[in-house]
Structure formats: structure tokens, C-alpha cells
Amino acid sequence: MRTFYIFYLLGAFFFLWAQPTQSVDNFKITVLSTMLSDFYLGEWGFSALVEVDGQRLLFDTGSRENTVWQNAQQMDLDLNGIPHVYLSHNHADHTRGLLTLKKTYPTSFGQAHVGEGIFYPRPNEQGEAHYLLQNKKRLEALGVRFVxxxxxxxxxxxxxTTGPIPRVYDEKNWSRLGKLIAPNGDRIEDTIPEDQSLFFDTEKGIVLISGCGHAGLVNTLTYIRSILPGRPIYKILGGFHLLKLSDEKLRWTASKLKEFGVTYFVGAHCTGINATYSLREYMDLTKDQVMVGSVGTYIDGEGIHPGYME
Incomplete structure (x- = not known):
């Protein structure tokens, strides 16, 4: 526990060193890749376009090579001129689209923001199973600089970005089958140590975007609260790997979300449809406040919008 608080103090120190002078005024986060879709292409993956006060970045890049590009085209969203791409973790269902996107938009996505540990080798019986590591040199040759x-x-x-997130609660949101090669050469369980999430503050509270939440949703929110103490975390969107949780664990998660002030929740990708509906019930929220995310769903300062009807 002492180590946990040291991590929190360090996190707060680094945040204060670069603390924004004001909160975000306008924002829109649009889902470009997830498993559910009507008029667009659905897949087991995740990506979202983040627009904040006139600036844009791409959060994750989907699973198939062309999904994000194709869905953006159909939604009339121009991805040209976006300098930053943010990769929540190494898994291919969040990173495989980057190569196509960089080739299609050669002046975009020059900076790829990653968490420490994302390039640890992940070999299996067939060889290196790490898609991003396999394609790192190709991406760099195209002009991608990994930050x-x-x-x-x-x-x-x-x-x-949160950077790697301290894991104080027992939220083991990973397969437990994968292995990685640590810097000291040891072959250890792959807990996806690089998992990171994106957040920003607004007048009404903090907004969080997550790719898979392998570090744990409650761990992530706890860490962000330590960085911005006293601020409600009122809107969250993304994948959170809740689909296999027991009812007991879902009730615990819901109670924690209520403590943090969460009033809008979009569960996409690996969150799970039943898990999302259970959270809505346990948190006593409405269908306008908790929604299963699909391609085209977006959140802004007004609320959650299904997207596909507009």
C-alpha cells in the first residue's frame, strides 16, 4: 500500500508540473471502430476520433487495416492533417489500422503516443506475436515517431495521458495466457503493463477515453482522481473488459463509478452488452446516460448521441 501512495504522489507531481491553465470548453468523441454497427463496418476492435477545442487526435486505430479509414469516409470525417495518434496498448485490434492510415494520409499521424512497455517482445510458439513490434520499422520509415x-x-x-496506471485493486482484465519478455530477459505473464487512458477536464467534470481498460476501470479512475482531486469523472467512453465479470464484481464496479460521479457511460468494444446494461441498472441511470457504443456513437458536452440516426 505504501508503494501505491508513492506512485500516486509521483503522478500528482508530474501532473502539476504540466497542469493546464483552463479546462476544455468544447469536445466531441466519435467511435470509428467497435463490434456493433448498422450502416458502417463493425469489428472486434476500437478507435475514436477525439476533437477538443479545435484540435484533433486519433485514439487507437481499429483491428482490420481499412476499418477506420472506411468508416471515417462514410461518416464524412476527414482524417487528413491529424498530427497525433494515441495507442492505448499493443494489441492488434487497436493498432492494425495505423499502417494503412499512415500510407493514406502521409502528412498525418507523425507522432504515435504509447505507454512504456508497449514494445516488449511477446513471442508465442509461432514466433513474435506482437503486431506493432513487427511493423515498428515500417511505420518509422513512413514517418511515424513513437513518443x-x-x-x-x-x-x-x-x-x-495517464501513462501506465498503478493497479491497487484486483482487476485482472487480461487473458492471463500471454507472456512477454521483460527488460531483464525474464519471460513473465503479460499484464499489458503499458495500458494507458486519455482524459481531460471540463466545466462539468472529467472525461475519460479507454481502449480496453486492461489496468482496470476502477484503478484508472482512482489514479485520475488522485491527479485531479475533488473533480467528478462524469463521462467515460471506450472498452473496459467487463464482459466476463460476475454480478458481484459488476455491482462493486457500479458502486465505485457512482462514487466518482460518473453520470454518462458508453461501453464499447470489450465492455460487454450485458455488462453495460447491468451497470445502468446498478447505477440507477437512464438509457440516455448509459449506452452500448456502436460505430458512429459520439459524446459531447450535451450528452451521448447514437449517431447512426443523424
């Missing part, structure tokens, strides 16, 4: 984050850092004005 490594091991602490809270500002990505664009007012928008921050």
Missing part, C-alpha cells in the same frame, strides 16, 4: 510515456503527460492542449 513513449511513463507518466502523466499532455498530448494536445488540455488533453492528457
Amino acid at each position: 513513449n510515456h511513463n507518466k502523466v503527460s499532455e498530448i494536445i492542449p488540455g488533453v492528457y
Whole structure:
């Protein structure tokens, strides 16, 4: 527990060193890749376009090579001129689209923001199973510069990455089958140590975007609360790996979300449809406040919008 608080103090120190002078005024986060879709292409993956006060970044890049590009085209969203891409962790269902996107938009996505540990080797019986590591040199040759984050850092004005997240609660949101090669050469369980999430503050509270939440949703929210103490975390969107949780664990998660002030929740990708509906019930929220995310769903300062009807 002592180590946990040391991590929190360090996180708070680094955040204060680069603290924004004001909160974000306008934002829109649009889902470009997730498992559910009507008029667009659905897949087991995740990506979202983040627009904040006139600036844009791409959060994750989906699973198939063309999904994000194709869905953005159909939604009339121009991805050209976006300098930053943010990769929540190494898994291919969040990173495989980057190569196609960089080739399609050669002046975009020059900076790829990653968490420390993302390039640890992950070999299996067939060889190296790490898609991003396999394609790192190809991406760099196309002009991608990987920016490594091991602490809270500002990505664009007012928008921050958590960096790797301290794991105080027992939220083991990973397969437990994978292995990685640590810097000392040991072959150890792959807990996805690089898992990071994006957040920013607004007048009404903090907004969080997560790819898979392998570090744990409650761990992530707890860490962000330590960085911005007293601020409600009122809107969260993304994948959170809740689909296999027991009812008991879901009730515990819901109670924690209520403590943090969460009033809007979009569960996409690996969150689970039943898990999302259970959270809505346990948190006593409405269908306008808790929604299963699909391609085209977006959140802004007004609330959650299904997207596909607009």
C-alpha cells in the first residue's frame, strides 16, 4: 500500500508540473471502430476520433487495416492533417489500422503516443506475436515517431495521458495466457503493463477515453482522481473488459463509478452488452446516460448521441 501512495504522489507531481491553465470548453468523441454497427463496418476492435477545442487526435486505430479509414469516409470525417495518434496498448485490434492510415494520409499521424512497455517482445510458439513490434520499422520509415510515456503527460492542449496506471485493486482484465519478455530477459505473464487512458477536464467534470481498460476501470479512475482531486469523472467512453465479470464484481464496479460521479457511460468494444446494461441498472441511470457504443456513437458536452440516426 505504501508503494501505491508513492506512485500516486509521483503522478500528482508530474501532473502539476504540466497542469493546464483552463479546462476544455468544447469536445466531441466519435467511435470509428467497435463490434456493433448498422450502416458502417463493425469489428472486434476500437478507435475514436477525439476533437477538443479545435484540435484533433486519433485514439487507437481499429483491428482490420481499412476499418477506420472506411468508416471515417462514410461518416464524412476527414482524417487528413491529424498530427497525433494515441495507442492505448499493443494489441492488434487497436493498432492494425495505423499502417494503412499512415500510407493514406502521409502528412498525418507523425507522432504515435504509447505507454512504456508497449514494445516488449511477446513471442508465442509461432514466433513474435506482437503486431506493432513487427511493423515498428515500417511505420518509422513512413514517418511515424513513437513518443513513449511513463507518466502523466499532455498530448494536445488540455488533453492528457495517464501513462501506465498503478493497479491497487484486483482487476485482472487480461487473458492471463500471454507472456512477454521483460527488460531483464525474464519471460513473465503479460499484464499489458503499458495500458494507458486519455482524459481531460471540463466545466462539468472529467472525461475519460479507454481502449480496453486492461489496468482496470476502477484503478484508472482512482489514479485520475488522485491527479485531479475533488473533480467528478462524469463521462467515460471506450472498452473496459467487463464482459466476463460476475454480478458481484459488476455491482462493486457500479458502486465505485457512482462514487466518482460518473453520470454518462458508453461501453464499447470489450465492455460487454450485458455488462453495460447491468451497470445502468446498478447505477440507477437512464438509457440516455448509459449506452452500448456502436460505430458512429459520439459524446459531447450535451450528452451521448447514437449517431447512426443523424
